[in-house]
Amino acid sequence: MVKDDIIKVDDGCIVGRGAHAIVYKVQHNGLALAVKKIVFRGQDNKRLEIMKREVETLYMIKHINLVSILGYSVAKDYGLIFTRYMEKGSLHDILHRNIPSPAWNVRLKIAHGIAQGLKYLHYDCDPPIVHRDIKPQNILLDAEMEPHISDFGTANIRNLAEDSYTHSDFPWQKLSARIAGTAGYMAPECAYATEPSRTFDVYSYGVVLLELITRKKSVS
Known part of the structure; x- marks a missing residue:
């Protein structure tokens, strides 16, 4: 450590x-x-x-x-x-700062990598994890422009919400569920859903895709 x-x-x-x-x-x-x-x-x-x-x-x-x-x-x-450390910074950096726009094949690689990361969180983790704050600032890029989803401070671990997941190295009490996310990337149902859903991340990913294609910010 x-x-x-x-x-x-x-x-x-x-x-x-x-x-x-x-x-x-x-x-x-x-x-x-x-x-x-x-x-x-x-x-x-x-x-x-x-x-x-x-x-x-x-x-x-x-x-x-x-x-x-x-x-x-x-x-x-x-x-x-x-x-x-991720050498290329965040997806927000490469889309909206004074850096040449990435080529379309690079953008496709980034989009595919984000999707693979979300698929792992939603379907391959046990218990499943909902990130709840997918946005360009939380997508980091290494030297090969491979994307890495970051910032899991508001993530929802499904069994933790049910108080059924424990780990001896982390004897921390269950954290309360609360609305999380960033304006412009949050699914509308975040305002009334009683439990975080994979659809939260899917909606946010769709907004990120539009931003990746257009290089227009979701929120000015």
């Missing part, structure tokens, strides 16, 4: 900021790592719950089109999640 006492995360380069975390690029033993730092202090444990859910989920999954966890560390006021 990679530990934060080995790596000086704050000396790294900030490569991303989200609602709940800052992501750094750091070097460790010649390997480029992405380190997500989640600060808990003053957040009423909401961010701690998000980190717990993400770590729990990442240790359950293994697929070429999903981000893989390398380790994690929890201190009093913050937590760190270590993953492989």
Whole structure:
């Protein structure tokens, strides 16, 4: 397990900021790592719950089109999640920033990879997982432009919702189900459904496909 006492995360380069975390690029033993730092202090444990859910989920999954966890560390006021650094950034970066537009065969590869990652989550995982926040910012691209779905802090593990999944390494209480997602990518039924469904992710994937084809943002 990679530990934060080995790596000086704050000396790294900030490569991303989200609602709940800052992501750094750091070097460790010649390997480029992405380190997500989640600060808990003053957040009423909401961010701690998000980190717990993400770590729990990442240790359950293994697929070429999903981000893989390398380790994690929890201190009093913050937590760190270590993953492989993705050289090409996010799908949002390549579609909407000053980077040449990817060729159509590359876009097809990206679309296919995202679909394969979702298929694994929905049908090959036991228990199945609903991501609940599929969007270009959460699709990371490696040097070969292979997509990797990331950010599982709001993922719904079906048996966890029923309190029937346990893991001795993660004795964390069941997290409450709540509306999750990003405006412009959320399925309409998210507002009234009593339980997360695979259709949430399928709808979001359709929006991402339109954005991939048109290079127009879902929300301005």
